[in-house]
Amino acid sequence: MAEFSRYGSAGARVERIAKSANTSKERLYAYFRGKEALHRFVADQTLAAAVEATRMDATDLPEYAGRVHDYFVEHPDRLRLMSWARLESADTVASSYDPTYTTVQHKVEQLRAAQDAGKLDPSWDPIDILVLVNQIAMSWAGQLDLLQTAANQVRDPSLAARRAAVVTAVQRLFPATAARTTASTARRRT
Amino acid sequence: MAEFSRYGSAGARVERIAKSANTSKERLYAYFRGKEALHRFVADQTLAAAVEATRMDATDLPEYAGRVHDYFVEHPDRLRLMSWARLESADTVASSYDPTYTTVQHKVEQLRAAQDAGKLDPSWDPIDILVLVNQIAMSWAGQLDLLQTAANQVRDPSLAARRAAVVTAVQRLFPATAARTTASTARRRT
Numbered sequence: 001m002a003e004f005s006r007y008g009s010a011g012a013r014v015e016r017i018a019k020s021a022n023t024s025k026e027r028l029y030a031y032f033r034g035k036e037a038l039h040r041f042v043a044d045q046t047l048a049a050a051v052e053a054t055r056m057d058a059t060d061l062p063e064y065a066g067r068v069h070d071y072f073v074e075h076p077d078r079l080r081l082m083s084w085a086r087l088e089s090a091d092t093v094a095s096s097y098d099p100t101y102t103t104v105q106h107k108v109e110q111l112r113a114a115q116d117a118g119k120l121d122p123s124w125d126p127i128d129i130l131v132l133v134n135q136i137a138m139s140w141a142g143q144l145d146l147l148q149t150a151a152n153q154v155r156d157p158s159l160a161a162r163r164a165a166v167v168t169a170v171q172r173l174f175p176a177t178a179a180r181t182t183a184s185t186a187r188r189r190t
Numbered sequence: 191m192a193e194f195s196r197y198g199s200a201g202a203r204v205e206r207i208a209k210s211a212n213t214s215k216e217r218l219y220a221y222f223r224g225k226e227a228l229h230r231f232v233a234d235q236t237l238a239a240a241v242e243a244t245r246m247d248a249t250d251l252p253e254y255a256g257r258v259h260d261y262f263v264e265h266p267d268r269l270r271l272m273s274w275a276r277l278e279s280a281d282t283v284a285s286s287y288d289p290t291y292t293t294v295q296h297k298v299e300q301l302r303a304a305q306d307a308g309k310l311d312p313s314w315d316p317i318d319i320l321v322l323v324n325q326i327a328m329s330w331a332g333q334l335d336l337l338q339t340a341a342n343q344v345r346d347p348s349l350a351a352r353r354a355a356v357v358t359a360v361q362r363l364f365p366a367t368a369a370r371t372t373a374s375t376a377r378r379r380t
Binding site for chain 1: 270274294295328333339345
């Protein structure tokens with residue numbers, strides 16, 4: 001993970017990976033056909049872990065966005081790995097065995113069901129909701145360095161202020177309809 | 191541009207660049223100290239061209255987002271170049287000579303002025319507005335392939351529907367206050 005996150009798939013060196021894992025290239029190749037297969041394994045594991053940790057709730061997208069934000073702020077290496085993977089796989093077509101494929105299908109299905117149940121604005125195409133919520137959720141995780149760039153112009157430079165902006169934006173577009181605990185409501189700015 | 195966009199800075203080969211430019215490595219090195227300097231030059235030019243072509247209007251952020259969307263849908267290579275550059279420069283600190291630095295400062299200043307003039311919701315930290323609008327604007331440009339992934343679940347697979355979602359989302363968060371022409375209003379969904 002560290003190697004692929006730092007150098008991407010093309011830049012990663014199996015020798016370095018073997019060395020930090022206290023094993024040999026030969027032994028690695030006994031488990032994985034090659035660097036591509038190892039990279040795919042790590043990328044799939046990373047996606048699955050993120051999906052599991054952030055659990056999308058179609059009736060509370062603002063807090064889901066907050067969780068996604070928190071997760072990738074805490075794990076910048078995982079975000080980098082996924083960003084590299086996107087850039088490097090741009091030429092390949094996703095197959096229906098691809099975990100990204102099934103993840104997207106499943107989430108769109110959840111959003112559609114919430115719309116049908118009257119718990120989410122039905123005027124949006126659910127795929128647009130998914131993409132917009134994810135984009136907003138990832139607003140800051142990958143680029144907190146921008147805060148330094150505009151340091152003298154930022155009112156509140158705290159990470160909590162960034163999270164509140166993310167959650168508020170999603171709340172305005174796709175308000176939560178799930179019952180809320182007092183604790184989670186108190187954390188928000190609205 | 192094509193070489194850096196396809197392989198990133200680390201993966202790019204000066205020999206290939208020289209060959210497609212019908213020149214020699216030696217001649218390239220007479221103009222640019224090395225691959226890094228050449229990459230920086232191309233990246234700076236790309237950023238400047240994008241800023242110029244999409245001109246941010248703090249009193250009409252929805253249409254600005256639409257322009258950003260259009261621009262990067264039309265120039266996927268420029269988006270790739272900028273995404274690579276972000277990943278590869280993660281360890282370096284932006285200096286005040288960095289064009290990204292001055293671009294961000296200038297845009298935050300425009301947003302703050304619009305807030306002071308009562309033309310933009312003053313409750314947001316302007317840096318959050320900038321990041322949210324850009325994130326929403328870039329929702330689709332880099333990942334139109336997701337549409338195929340969820341093909342059977344998408345109501346309207348057209349590019350116009352994607353643009354409308356982007357513009358509508360920004361309009362709901364940061365409504366335009368500038369006078370609008372009938373033509374630009376008619377294109378929107380709201």
